[in-house]
Amino acid sequence: MSAAAPSSPPADVILDVRNLVTTFDTDAGTLTAVDGVSLQVRRGRTLGVVGESGCGKSVTALSIMRLLPQPMGRIRAGQIIFEGEDIAAIPIEAMRRIRGGKIGMIFQEPMTALNPVHSIGRQLSEVFLLHRTRDRSEALRLSVEMLTKVGIPSPEIRVSEYPHQLSGGMRQRVVIAMALACSPSLVIADEPTTALDVTIQAQILDLMRALQRDLGMAIVLITHDLGVIAEMCDDVVVMYGGRVAESGPVDRIFRSPSHPYTRGLLQSIPRLSTPRKSRLSVIEGMVPGLADLPPGCRFQNRCPHRIGACASQPTLDVVSSGHEVACHRWRDLPVAAEVRS
Amino acid sequence: MSAPLLEVRDLQMHFPVKEGVFQRARKVCRAVDGVSFALRPGETIGLVGESGCGKSTLGKCIVRLHRPTAGTIRFDGLDLAPLSASQLKPHRRHLQMIFQDPVESLNSRHTVGDILAEPFLIHGLGDAAWRRRKVLDLLGKVGLPASAADRYPFEFSGGQRQRIGIARAIALEPRLVICDEPVSALDVSIQSQVLNLLLDLQREMGLSYLFIAHNLAVVKHVSDRVAIMYLGRIVEFAEADDAYRDARHPYTRALISAIPEPSPHRARERIVLAGDVPSPINPPGGCPFHTRCPHATERCRVEAPALREVPGRPGHTVACHYDLV
Numbered sequence: 001m002s003a004a005a006p007s008s009p010p011a012d013v014i015l016d017v018r019n020l021v022t023t024f025d026t027d028a029g030t031l032t033a034v035d036g037v038s039l040q041v042r043r044g045r046t047l048g049v050v051g052e053s054g055c056g057k058s059v060t061a062l063s064i065m066r067l068l069p070q071p072m073g074r075i076r077a078g079q080i081i082f083e084g085e086d087i088a089a090i091p092i093e094a095m096r097r098i099r100g101g102k103i104g105m106i107f108q109e110p111m112t113a114l115n116p117v118h119s120i121g122r123q124l125s126e127v128f129l130l131h132r133t134r135d136r137s138e139a140l141r142l143s144v145e146m147l148t149k150v151g152i153p154s155p156e157i158r159v160s161e162y163p164h165q166l167s168g169g170m171r172q173r174v175v176i177a178m179a180l181a182c183s184p185s186l187v188i189a190d191e192p193t194t195a196l197d198v199t200i201q202a203q204i205l206d207l208m209r210a211l212q213r214d215l216g217m218a219i220v221l222i223t224h225d226l227g228v229i230a231e232m233c234d235d236v237v238v239m240y241g242g243r244v245a246e247s248g249p250v251d252r253i254f255r256s257p258s259h260p261y262t263r264g265l266l267q268s269i270p271r272l273s274t275p276r277k278s279r280l281s282v283i284e285g286m287v288p289g290l291a292d293l294p295p296g297c298r299f300q301n302r303c304p305h306r307i308g309a310c311a312s313q314p315t316l317d318v319v320s321s322g323h324e325v326a327c328h329r330w331r332d333l334p335v336a337a338e339v340r341s
Numbered sequence: 342m343s344a345p346l347l348e349v350r351d352l353q354m355h356f357p358v359k360e361g362v363f364q365r366a367r368k369v370c371r372a373v374d375g376v377s378f379a380l381r382p383g384e385t386i387g388l389v390g391e392s393g394c395g396k397s398t399l400g401k402c403i404v405r406l407h408r409p410t411a412g413t414i415r416f417d418g419l420d421l422a423p424l425s426a427s428q429l430k431p432h433r434r435h436l437q438m439i440f441q442d443p444v445e446s447l448n449s450r451h452t453v454g455d456i457l458a459e460p461f462l463i464h465g466l467g468d469a470a471w472r473r474r475k476v477l478d479l480l481g482k483v484g485l486p487a488s489a490a491d492r493y494p495f496e497f498s499g500g501q502r503q504r505i506g507i508a509r510a511i512a513l514e515p516r517l518v519i520c521d522e523p524v525s526a527l528d529v530s531i532q533s534q535v536l537n538l539l540l541d542l543q544r545e546m547g548l549s550y551l552f553i554a555h556n557l558a559v560v561k562h563v564s565d566r567v568a569i570m571y572l573g574r575i576v577e578f579a580e581a582d583d584a585y586r587d588a589r590h591p592y593t594r595a596l597i598s599a600i601p602e603p604s605p606h607r608a609r610e611r612i613v614l615a616g617d618v619p620s621p622i623n624p625p626g627g628c629p630f631h632t633r634c635p636h637a638t639e640r641c642r643v644e645a646p647a648l649r650e651v652p653g654r655p656g657h658t659v660a661c662h663y664d665l666v
Contacts, residue, residue, distance in 0.1 A: 206613050230602065
C-alpha cells in the first residue's frame with residue numbers, strides 16, 4: 001500500500017477511495033472482502049457500483065461509512081478521502097457527525113433503517129436535532145418540509161404515524177428524507193430500490209434524480225441491477241471478487257465493455273429485444289465465495305479467454321480517458337460485438 | 342388447435358381476514374378474483390404483476406396448495422378444484438412446482454440423493470437401485486455431477502440449489518410445471534444459466550410452464566403468451582411479443598416503461614404511475630386500476646371492465662373500457 005502523501009485529486013472529486021482493503025475475521029480465518037479498491041466520485045454526479053453477491057460492493061459502502069460489523073470487520077489499508085479529509089483515519093465520534101450530516105445513507109430495506117416504535121416525525125426530527133437545531137418544534141417543522149420534498153402526501157399527518165403504517169415505497173421516501181435532511185454533499189445508496197416493485201422503483205429513481213438536480217448532492221449507487229445503473233449513473237465501477245474489474249463512464253462501459261466479465265454480464269441479461277426462447281449466452285461456473293477465490297485474476301476460472309498470464313494479478317490499464325480495465329487480455333479480445341441495445 | 346392442458350375458469354381465492362378480540366373474519370382478502378385462461382400442451386404462459394397481485398396465489402391454487410373458494414381448474418379434462426388430498430394424489434405427479442427460494446423448499450437434513458428419490462418413493466415407483474439410477478440421471482439432466490447425490494443442500498450455491506429444485510420437480514416427468522419466481526433470487530450471471538436449463542428441459546420433455554415472475558424481460562424471454570395481473574385479476578392477455586410491442590392496457594404500458602433497461606440513453610418514454618398498489622383487502626370499486634390510471638374517467642370509477650378482445654387482434658384480450666392508441 002502506498003503510504004506516501006496522496007497527490008491531490010481533481011478539484012471536483014468529492015470522494016476519493018484509494019487502495020481500500022477491508023477484511024473480516026471469521027472462524028475460517030481472515031477473509032479479504034475488499035482487495036485494493038480505488039474509486040472516485042465527482043461532486044453532484046452519480047457513481048454506480050455494480051457486481052454480484054460477494055463482490056465486495058456493499059462492504060466498500062460500509063467501509064466508507066465506517067459501519068463495518070464489529071469486531072470482525074476492519075479497514076486494513078487504504079484511504080477514504082472525503083472533501084479532503086481521510087475519513088478512514090478519523091475517530092469514530094468524528095465520523096458520527098459526518099454520517100447523517102455531510103454523508104447521507106439509504107439502505108435496501110427501509111424497515112431496518114427505521115425504528116418501528118418511534119413516529120416518523122420523531123425519527124426525522126432526531127436527524128435535525130443532531131445536526132441542525134436544538135429546538136424541537138423547529139426540528140418538526142423541518143421534518144414536515146423534508147417529507148413534502150420527497151413527495152409524501154399530507155406530511156403533517158404522516159409525521160405522527162409509525163413506519164408500519166406506510167407502504168414500502170413511502171417508507172423508502174422517509175429514509176431518503178432522513179438521508180437528505182442535512183443537505184449532504186454525498187449520499188450512499190445501497191440497493192435502494194431492490195426491495196420495491198418495479199412501478200414503485202420507477203417512482204423512487206425519479207425522486208432521487210429530481211432531488212439530485214435540486215440539491216446537487218453526489219450519489220454512490222450500489223446495485224446488482226445493470227438496468228438501474230444505465231438509467232441513473234454517470235460513471236460505473238464493475239466489481240468482481242473484491243476488486244475493480246472495470247470502471248469508466250456508463251456510456252462507454254455499456255457500449256464497449258473491455259473486461260470479459262462485464263461483457264459476459266451484459267450479454268447474458270435477457271432484454272425486451274432478445275428473441276424469445278433463444279439461448280442466452282452465459283458466464284460459466286458459479287459466483288465464487290470469498291474463501292475460494294482463485295489467485296491472480298479473480299475471474300480466470302470462469303473466463304473464456306484465460307491464458308497462462310492470468311495466474312498473476314492484472315493491474316488496471318487505461319483503455320481511454322477515464323475508462324480502466326483489469327485484464328491481461330483486453331487488447332487481444334475481439335472488439336465487443338456492440339452489445340445489443 | 343389442440344385441447345387445452347389446463348383450463349382455469351372464474352377462479353377465486355378469497356382469504357378471510359381475522360380481526361378483533363374474537364378473531365372473527367370481518368373482511369375478505371380477494372387475492373385471486375375471477376381469473377380465466379387456458380394453457381395448451383407444451384406452451385409457456387407468463388404471469389406478471391407486482392407484489393400482492395395474486396400471481397403466486399393463483400399458482401398455488403392450480404397445484405392445489407390452496408383450495409380455491411370458487412371456480413374450476415380443469416387439468417387434462419378433470420376439475421381439480423373440489424378434490425380432496427387423497428383424490429388429488431394420483432394427479433399430483435403431473436403437476437409440479439418450482440419455488441423462488443430453493444433453500445426453503447429443500448429439506449436440509451436429507452442428502453440431495455434422498456430429496457430426489459422421494460417423489461419416486463411417495464408414488465411407490467421402483468426399487469432402491471432403480472431409484473438411484475433415476476437420481477443420477479436427473480442430476481445429469483440439470484447439469485450437476487453425480488457426486489452431488491451424497492451431499493447436502495447447504496453445500497451448494499443458490500444456482501445449484503435451484504437446479505436441485507428443478508430436478509425434483511421434473512422427477513416424475515410432469516406435464517405442467519408452475520415456476521414461481523425461479524430466478525429472482527439468483528445472481529445475474531446465474532439467472533441465464535437456469536433460464537437456458539428450463540428452456541432445454543421444455544424442449545426435451547415437452548413440458549408446459551406457468552411462469553410467474555415480476556421481471557418482465559425474463560417473462561417475455563421464456564413465454565409464448567403473457568398474462569398481466571393487477572389486484573387479483575388478469576388485465577391483459579396476449580402473445581408475448583404483442584404484450585410488449587403493442588400493449589393496450591395502461592397498466593401494462595406503465596409496467597413495461599418502468600423496467601430499467603441496461604442501455605444508457607434509451608429513447609423510451611417513461612410512464613411513472615402515481616401512488617401505491619391498493620390493498621386486495623379493500624380493492625377500489627369499478628376498474629381496480631382506476632386509482633392509479635392516467636386515463637381514468639368517471640365510468641372507470643363505477644363500472645368494472647370485462648376482458649374483451651382487442652379489435653382486429655384475435656387472442657389478445659384487455660380489461661379496459663377504452664381503446665388506447
